[in-house]
Amino acid sequence: MGKIIAVTNQKGGVGKTTTAVNLAASLSRLKVKTLLIDMDPQANATSGVGLDRNKIEKSIYSVLVKQLPLAEAIVSTSWDGMEVIPSVADLTGAEIELLEIEDRNNILRKLLAKAKENYGCIIIDCPPSLNVLTINALSAADGVLMPIQCEYYALEGLTQLLKTVDLVRANINSHLGVAGILFTMADLRTNLTRQVMEEVRKYFPEFIFKTVIPRSVRLSEAPSFGKPILYYDEASIGAESYLQFAKEFMERNLGV
Amino acid sequence: MGKIIAVTNQKGGVGKTTTAVNLAASLSRLKVKTLLIDMDPQANATSGVGLDRNKIEKSIYSVLVKQLPLAEAIVSTSWDGMEVIPSVADLTGAEIELLEIEDRNNILRKLLAKAKENYGCIIIDCPPSLNVLTINALSAADGVLMPIQCEYYALEGLTQLLKTVDLVRANINSHLGVAGILFTMADLRTNLTRQVMEEVRKYFPEFIFKTVIPRSVRLSEAPSFGKPILYYDEASIGAESYLQFAKEFMERNLGV
Ligand SMILES: Nc1ncnc2c1ncn2[C@@H]1O[C@H](COP(=O)(O)OP(=O)(O)OP(=O)(O)O)[C@@H](O)[C@H]1O
Numbered sequence: 044m045g046k047i048i049a050v051t052n053q054k055g056g057v058g059k060t061t062t063a064v065n066l067a068a069s070l071s072r073l074k075v076k077t078l079l080i081d082m083d084p085q086a087n088a089t090s091g092v093g094l095d096r097n098k099i100e101k102s103i104y105s106v107l108v109k110q111l112p113l114a115e116a117i118v119s120t121s122w123d124g125m126e127v128i129p130s131v132a133d134l135t136g137a138e139i140e141l142l143e144i145e146d147r148n149n150i151l152r153k154l155l156a157k158a159k160e161n162y163g164c165i166i167i168d169c170p171p172s173l174n175v176l177t178i179n180a181l182s183a184a185d186g187v188l189m190p191i192q193c194e195y196y197a198l199e200g201l202t203q204l205l206k207t208v209d210l211v212r213a214n215i216n217s218h219l220g221v222a223g224i225l226f227t228m229a230d231l232r233t234n235l236t237r238q239v240m241e242e243v244r245k246y247f248p249e250f251i252f253k254t255v256i257p258r259s260v261r262l263s264e265a266p267s268f269g270k271p272i273l274y275y276d277e278a279s280i281g282a283e284s285y286l287q288f289a290k291e292f293m294e295r296n297l298g299v
Numbered sequence: 300m301g302k303i304i305a306v307t308n309q310k311g312g313v314g315k316t317t318t319a320v321n322l323a324a325s326l327s328r329l330k331v332k333t334l335l336i337d338m339d340p341q342a343n344a345t346s347g348v349g350l351d352r353n354k355i356e357k358s359i360y361s362v363l364v365k366q367l368p369l370a371e372a373i374v375s376t377s378w379d380g381m382e383v384i385p386s387v388a389d390l391t392g393a394e395i396e397l398l399e400i401e402d403r404n405n406i407l408r409k410l411l412a413k414a415k416e417n418y419g420c421i422i423i424d425c426p427p428s429l430n431v432l433t434i435n436a437l438s439a440a441d442g443v444l445m446p447i448q449c450e451y452y453a454l455e456g457l458t459q460l461l462k463t464v465d466l467v468r469a470n471i472n473s474h475l476g477v478a479g480i481l482f483t484m485a486d487l488r489t490n491l492t493r494q495v496m497e498e499v500r501k502y503f504p505e506f507i508f509k510t511v512i513p514r515s516v517r518l519s520e521a522p523s524f525g526k527p528i529l530y531y532d533e534a535s536i537g538a539e540s541y542l543q544f545a546k547e548f549m550e551r552n553l554g555v
C-alpha cells in the first residue's frame with residue numbers, strides 16, 4: 044500500500060515543485076513506483092517532466108471538476124516507474140467551481156483510495172496557497188513534506204503552515220502526519236542560511252531531514268529541458284542531493 | 300491624484316514583496332508620499348517594514364471583511380512619507396467570507412477612491428495567486444507592476460499573467476494599464492538569467508524596465524531587521540538598484 048505525500052508550503056518559490064519532481068524521479072530510480080500529481084494551476088511540475096501544458100486534454104482539473112476517472116488522466120513519462128497526472132491553467136477556477144460539489148475538501152482522497160494500491164508513493168505538488176486544492180491534497184495525504192528556503196520570509200510562514208496541518212488533522216484527516224521539513228536553496232556561506240537553519244532546528248528539531256539541498260544553478264536549468272535533475276545532469280550536486288534525500292525519505296516515510 | 304499600482308505575479312517567490320516594500324521606501328525617499336497595502340495573508344510586507352503581524356488589530360482584513368473605514372487601518376512607519384495598511388493571517392479566509400458580499404471584486408477600488416487624493420502613489424503587494432484578493436487589487440489599480448525572477452518557471456507564468464490582465468481590463472477595470480515588467484534576482488554570470496531576459500525582451504519589449512535588480516544577499520537579510528534595504532544598508536547594490544528603479548518608475552508611471 045503506497046504512501047501519499049503532499050508537498051506544500053503557502054510561501055511562494057521555496058522549492059515545492061523542484062522537490063516534488065526530483066523526489067519522484069529519484070524514488071523511481073530507486074525502484075519505487077511513483078505517481079506525481081500536479082495540483083497547481085501554474086502546471087510547473089507538468090512542464091518540469093517534459094509535458095506541454097498547452098496540449099494536455101485530460102488533467103487533474105478534469106478529474107476533480109469534470110468527474111473524469113482518475114486512471115484516465117494518468118500518463119507515463121520518459122522514465123521507468125514514474126507516472127504523472129498533469130495540471131492546466133483552468134484549475135485556477137476550481138475554487139469557485141468546486142463550491143457546489145458535496146464534500147469538496149475530500150474529493151481527491153476518495154479518488155486515490157484505489158490508486159494507492161498501484162504505487163509505492165504518490166507525490167502531490169501544491170500551489171502556494173491554503174485553498175481548496177491544497178486542502179484536498181492534505182485531506183488525501185498520509186504525510187506533509189514541507190520544503191523551506193533558508194530565508195527570513197520563508198521562516199515566518201512555517202509556524203502558520205504547521206498550524207494549518209494541525210487544523211486539517213483535527214477536522215478533516217485524523218491520520219495526517221509530518222513527513223518532514225527539507226531545507227532548500229541553502230547557501231552555507233551566508234549567515235542568513237545558517238541563522239534560518241538554526242532557528243528551525245530550535246523549534247522543530249524532530250521534523251528536519253538531515254539532507255540539505257544546496258542552491259545550484261543546474262537545478263533551475265533542468266526544467267527548461269523538461270527533465271528532472273537526475274536525467275539532465277546526473278553528476279551535479281543537485282542530482283546527488285535529491286538522490287540522497289530520496290533514500291532518507293524512504294527510510295523515514297516508506298519504512299524501507 | 301495619486302496612482303494605484305498592483306504588484307502581482309501568481310508565480311511564487313519572484314520578489315513581489317521585496318519590490319513593493321523597497322519601491323515604497325525609495326519613492327518616499329524621493330518625496331513621493333506613499334501608501335503600501337499588504338494584501339497577502341502571509342503578511343510579509345507587514346513584517347518587512349518592521350510591524351509585528353501578531354499584534355495587528357486593524358488590518359486590510361478588517362477593512363475588506365469587517366467594514367472598518369480604510370483610514371482607520373493606516374499606520375505610519377519609521378520613515379517619513381511612507382504609510383502602511385498591514386495584513387494578518389485571517390485574510391486567508393477572505394475568499395470564502397467575501398462570497399456573500401455584493402460586488403466583491405470591486406470593494407477595494409471603492410474604498411481607495413478617496414484615499415487616492417492623499418498620496419502620490421499607492422502600492423499593493425499581492426499574494427501568489429489569482430484569487431479574489433488579487434482581483435480586488437487589479438480592479439482598483441491604474442497599473443500592474445510584474446516582478447519576474449530570471450528563471451524558467453517564472454517565465455512560463457508570464458503569458459498567463461498578461462492574459463489575466465487583459466481579462467480584468469475587459470471585464471472589471473477598463474483603464475488598467477501595464478506599469479511594467481521588472482527583472483529581479485538576476486545573476487548575469489549564468490546563461491539561464493541571460494536566456495530568460497532575452498526571451499522576455501523578444502515577446503514584451505515595450506513593458507520591460509531598464510533597471511534590473513541583481514541577486515544580493517543583503518536584500519534578503521533586510522526583512523529580518525524589519526527594514527527596507529535603503530535603511531538597512533544604503534550603500535548596498537540592492538539599495539542603489541531599487542532607488543534607480545524608483546526614479547525610472549516615476550518617469551514612466553507618475554509622469555515626473
Ligand atoms: N536548490 C535550488 N538551487 C537553485 N535554484 C533552485 C533550487 N530549487 C529550486 N530552484 C529554482 O527556484 C525557483 C523556485 O522553485 P520552485 O518553483 O520549485 O518553488 P515552488 O515552491 O514550487 O514555487 P511556487 O510557490 O510558485 O509553486 C525555480 O525557478 C527553481 O528552478
Ligand SMILES: Nc1ncnc2c1ncn2[C@@H]1O[C@H](COP(=O)(O)OP(=O)(O)OP(=O)(O)O)[C@@H](O)[C@H]1O
Pocket residue numbers: 053054055056171194195196197310311312313314315316317318339343425426427483484485512513514515516518519520522
Ligand atoms: N534581488 C534579490 N536578491 C536576493 N534575494 C532576494 C531578492 N529579491 C528577493 N529576495 C528574497 O527571495 C525571497 C522571495 O522574495 P519575495 O518574498 O519578495 O517574493 P514574493 O514574490 O513576494 O513571494 P510570495 O510569492 O511568497 O509572495 C525572499 O526570501 C526575499 O528576501
Ligand SMILES: [Mg+2]
Pocket residue numbers: 059060061083087169170
Ligand atoms: Mg511550484
Ligand SMILES: [Mg+2]
Pocket residue numbers: 315316317339343425426
Ligand atoms: Mg510576497
